[in-house]
Each structure stands twice: as structure tokens, then as C-alpha cells.
Amino acid sequence: MRQFLVIALFAGLLSGCVTQGLYDWGDYEEDLFDYYHQPGDKERVIENLVKHLERMESTGRKPAPGLLAEAGTFYLLEGDAETAVDFYRQEAAIWPESRPMMATLINNLEAN
Amino acid sequence: MNYRAITLAIVISFSVLASGCAVNQVDTLADFHQSRPKSILIVPVVNKSTDVMASTSVLSTLPRQLGEKGYYVFPVNTVKSLLEFEGLTDPQEVHNVPPTELSALFHADSILYVTIHSWTSVYVVLATNTIVDFEYRLVAADGTVLWSDRENLSYSPQSSSGGSLFGDLIVMALESAIERASPNYLPLTRQANQNVFWNSRQPFPPGPYALDYTTYYQAVAVDYPGSLEQ
Numbered sequence: 001m002r003q004f005l006v007i008a009l010f011a012g013l014l015s016g017c018v019t020q021g022l023y024d025w026g027d028y029e030e031d032l033f034d035y036y037h038q039p040g041d042k043e044r045v046i047e048n049l050v051k052h053l054e055r056m057e058s059t060g061r062k063p064a065p066g067l068l069a070e071a072g073t074f075y076l077l078e079g080d081a082e083t084a085v086d087f088y089r090q091e092a093a094i095w096p097e098s099r100p101m102m103a104t105l106i107n108n109l110e111a112n
Numbered sequence: 113m114n115y116r117a118i119t120l121a122i123v124i125s126f127s128v129l130a131s132g133c134a135v136n137q138v139d140t141l142a143d144f145h146q147s148r149p150k151s152i153l154i155v156p157v158v159n160k161s162t163d164v165m166a167s168t169s170v171l172s173t174l175p176r177q178l179g180e181k182g183y184y185v186f187p188v189n190t191v192k193s194l195l196e197f198e199g200l201t202d203p204q205e206v207h208n209v210p211p212t213e214l215s216a217l218f219h220a221d222s223i224l225y226v227t228i229h230s231w232t233s234v235y236v237v238l239a240t241n242t243i244v245d246f247e248y249r250l251v252a253a254d255g256t257v258l259w260s261d262r263e264n265l266s267y268s269p270q271s272s273s274g275g276s277l278f279g280d281l282i283v284m285a286l287e288s289a290i291e292r293a294s295p296n297y298l299p300l301t302r303q304a305n306q307n308v309f310w311n312s313r314q315p316f317p318p319g320p321y322a323l324d325y326t327t328y329y330q331a332v333a334v335d336y337p338g339s340l341e342q
Binding site: 021022023025028029030032033035036037064065066067069070072073074076077091095097098099100101105 | 150151165168169171172173175176179180182183184185186187188189190193194218219221297298302321322323
């Protein structure tokens, strides 16, 4: 019983100091690492990120910073500039800090 | 366990946890507090070890840590690709670019530079131990160092004991074999990044999207009057 109380107390105190997650990152970390080291996985990684972003949109959750732009760059590197621009616009709309960088990317892509 | 031991354990746990949540008494982060960056540009990681997967595993696990701290984190792979497009393919070259130029290119408030000084895996009969040494430096757009830390971590893949000695030996042998083929990169770098950004020894202040941002800076203003004045 005493041991149980000590454990419960510990758990309670610990949870008080743990910050609740601000965002859902999906499989971003694992997938990005795979993207770098398993070229055969690229298609799956892109698909998985797009699905994750769609899930965020349908549940009304704000996507984690940078994720929309990362999707854009994945498409850009596959040669699909149009989809890339679309994602860059979404990143810029949600994150004001990204606007100058996204504008540069969009302007360069639309000039070509 | 007797009553006195339990009381002692509770007192120690309270004091440890309390110190983890408290603000320092000396404002060692005065430059950070004055700069109050909103966004962080994480540039490619310099790798001084011979492990070719080390830098990307550190890079992949940084955005989440800092995004959860409340900052806008520039998309690391987009940044990496753009820099490569500009001819900066070697992370060391990127680190050598003046911070003013880099921050102007992306309109970033701050830049995070990470260097892997060493990454060594020691293979023993039943388990693998990896010892790493990472250096982290957050620099303002004008080049002022806002925060820095160094992390030395000794990492072994975790295994839950099955209770029988023979079973444990098999589990350990299997884990060792997996680690040899493809070391357990992300759990290691996640642990290292977490130790660096979420500790009481050298606290990393919350960013504008963090829930405790306003209260944090109110506390700073009370504890160190004048530190937030320009």
C-alpha cells in the first residue's frame, strides 16, 4: 500500500511537469530519416505525409510548423512544381514566420 | 522499505522536481530573453565522426523538440535542399556563412548550429553501447550567441527483462545483432536532443506558441528587472 502511494505520488508529480504536445507530428522524424537513407521509400514517405496533413485538415488541427512546406519540397524534388507551390502557399497562410521564405520559393518557381 | 526511507525519497523527489520547474536565480540567459526569437532556422548538422547516418538522424529529430518548445521551426529538409541548390552542399560551408547573411536569406530570428564531435559504437558480446558528443549553439540573426550546450550521452538500446536469464540472453543477443546492422539512431538522437532542450541545468526558454510563454516572460521581468528593456 505504502509503495503504491509513493508510486502514485511520483506519477502525479511527473505528469505535472510534462508539457502536453502542441502538435501531432505523425511519422515525420522516422520518415524523414528513411527519405534520406532508403531511396526506395520516397514515394511511401511522401504519401504518408500527405495523408497525415489531410488528417490534420479534416480534424481541424493546425499542422506542425514546417510540415506543409516539407511536403511541397518533396513534390518539387520529384519534379512537380505546381503541387509544391500549392503546399508552400498553405505553409505561408498558417505560419507568418514562413512567409518571406515561401514567397521567395513561390516567386522563383512561378518565374520558371 | 521503512517509513524513514519513504519520507526521504519523497523529499528528494519533491526538491528535484521543484528545481526542474523553477526559474534560475542568475539570468544566464539575458541575451536570449532580450532577443526573444520567434523562429529558429536549423541548418544542416556538421559531422566530425565517421558515421555517415549521424547528421541526418540528428537533423530529423530536432524540429519536433523545438516546435514543441513553441517556436516556428523552418522546414529542415526544405532549408537543406535550398542551401544545396545555392551550392552549399557541405554543412561546414553553411556553418561558415555569416549568421547575418543566413538569417536574411530565410528571414529567421535565430539559427541553430549542431556539431557532432564524436559518435562511437562499442560492440561487446551481448550488447552495443554508443557514445556520442554533440554541441548545440543558438545564435541570433545578428550573430549574438543566445544559448549553447554540449551533450555527452552513452546509449544502449532498452530491453524489457523477460524474467528468465536464458530468455534475457537471447533478447540481448538479438538486439545487439540489429544494432550492428542498423544502429538505433533515432531513439539515441531523440534522447540527446531531449536532454539538451528539456532540462533544469540549462533551461531552453519557451517560444511564442508555447502555453507558458507569457507567464515565463512575466516571471523573467519580475526576477530580473530591466533585463527585457531594449
